[in-house]
Amino acid sequence: MCFCVCRVSRSNAWFGAVDVYWQVFRLFSNGSTITLLPGQEFIAITGAVRFGDLIKSSSITLTAKADGIAELKEAFVLQLMNATGW
Secondary structure, eight states, X not given: OOEEEEEEEOOSOOSSOEEEEEEEEEEOTTSOEEEOOTTSSBSOSEEEEEEOXXXXXXXXXXXXXXXXXXXXXXXXXXXXXXXXXO
């Protein structure tokens, strides 16, 4: 099983809980991206990471989907979006 752990940190404002939503995209050599379909390439392609009050960092684990297909070199982008807090 292959996986990648991405560390996410917040700075300047550590007070209050914050949710940061994320999504994985396929990245092509020309810089363009496309949206992955659910279950394509990774077990989860969207999610959220939660920072509790006074928590400065958290992590996102991306687990590759074992499909038994030989893969060529591929690149992906993990985009953070839509932070909400209270």
